[in-house]
Amino acid sequence: MLEKIFKWILTIVGFALGYAATEIAKNWGFINSIIGTSNIYRIGFISIAIILFGIIFYIVSPFIIKLIFKLTGFLESGIQKIPTNDIILSVLGLIIGLLIANLLITPFARFLAGNTILSIVGSTLTLVVNIVFATLGVNITLKKKDDLYNVFTFLRRFSKDKKSKADSKLGISQPKILDTSVIIDGRILDILKTGFLEGPIMIPSFVLEELRHIADSSDNLKRARGRRGLDILNLMQKELMLPIEVVERDFENIQEVDSKLLKLCQIYNGKIITNDFxxxxxxxxxxxxxxxxxxxxxxxxxxxxxxxxxNIHIIKDGKEAGQGVAYLDDGTMIVVEGGRRHVGEVVDVVVTSVLQTAAGRMIFAKLKSAS
Structure with missing residues (x-):
């Protein structure tokens, strides 16, 4: 359909060029001698020229269209390889460069416009200055893109509190982006089932790719963990009512998955769910x-x-002499003084102290009978 539209557009262009050609040909002496002053001959000459040019453009239009499509395809493939952020920054630098160039050169161009030779010099100078400053603008923004990202991050932090308050008033929930470790861990499924977290839940495509590589690993442990992660994702899609979205966005200029997650979170103003320290x-x-x-x-x-x-079940010996070890249902370790001789038994104990560590909470206790 698009090719047909282009073909008729080119044909209309041919008609217009045919008419323009007759206007130019009227100034030629031998043409005037052929058609004379007769209006019929002039109308016939114009009609023939218009139809002839239209037919020529209609015939050659498929080749022109094919050439245009090849050119646009080449440009598109080249642009797709450039990160979107770089394209935006390049356009921004181009606009700033052109603005500065025109502010500088406009007074000189007006001053030189009075003389024909000087006006040519002014036009040439204007073109050169625009090209130079446009190139400088693009190059500077690309070379300073990290600094610009930091500025944008600072502005985002500055406005984050206001935006969060506004979102909470409107009932808008921030997206939750899952990393690989929390998917493999599996507890996220139970947490989401409880309803304590609101959606949408986002799963980046590069996280799925990392899970697939882990699931295809030659190491048995890694392969089992990767497959567990994929199973968890399948259960999330089947059992949860929350919107779960796979984000098909990657950052080819960033290698590490963690850095990609952070960049994605900044773009979507979301929160990362992880257990990676x-x-x-x-x-x-x-x-x-x-x-x-x-x-x-x-x-x-x-x-x-x-x-x-x-009331606990002592299951093994402790590290120190005479100690026994038990666990609560949530995995909290209980170290019992004098509990070694009661390994395998269910006993009553009294808590003596609680220690909070980076790995979690530890409870120290002694046998109730010994107190």
């Missing part, structure tokens, strides 16, 4: 909000206080 710290430095599954797990563990009694 390093990603958590880098995100905090860059001002990207993070929801850490491990921190959530520590926050919801049962609170115990010294002197509280518990």
């Amino acid at each position: 390093n990603l958590n710290k880098v995100a905090e430095v860059q001002g990207v909000p993070v929801l850490n599954i491990n921190e959530l797990a520590n926050a919801v563990k049962p609170i115990v206080i010294p002197g509280e009694e518990m």
Whole structure:
């Protein structure tokens, strides 16, 4: 359909060029001698020229259209290889460069416009200055793009609080972007089922690609973890009512998946859900909000206080002499003084102290019978 439209447009262009050619040909002496002063001959000459040019353009239009499509395809393939951010910055630099060039050269061009020779010099100078400043604008913005990103990040941080308040009033929820570690972990499925997190839930395509590579690994442990992550994603799509979106966006100029996640989160003004300690710290430095599954797990563990009694099952020996080790349902470790001789038994203990570590919470207790 598009080719037919272009073909008729080119044919109309041929008609117009045919008429323009007759206007030029009227100034030629031998043409005037042929058609004379007769209006009929003039109309016939114009009609023949218009039809002839129209037919020529209609015949050659497929070749012109093919050439145009090849040229646009070549330009499009070249542009697609350039990151979108670089294109935006290049256009911004181009506009700024042209504005500065015209501000500088316009007074000189007006001054030189009075004389024919000087006006030619002014036009040439205007063209050269525009080209130079446009090139400078593009080059400077691309070379300083990291600094510009930092400026935009600062402005985003500055307006983040106001935007968050406005979004909360409107009932708009920030997107939650999952990283590879939290998908493999699997607890995110249970958390989302409880309804404590609002959507939309975003899964970047490069995270899916990383999961696929892990699932295809020759290492049995890695392969099992990757397949578990893919199974978790399938269950999320089948069992959850929240909108789950696969984001088909990649950053070819960025190699690390964590850096891509941070960039994607900044673009969508979202939050990263992870249990990766390093990603958590880098995100905090860059001002990207993070929801850490491990921190959530520590926050919801049962609170115990010294002197509280518990009924536990001691399952193994402790590191120190005489100690026994038990676990709560959430995985919290309980170290029992004098519990080694009761390994395999269910006993009553009294909490003596609670220690909070980076790995989680540890409870120290002693046998109730010994107190």
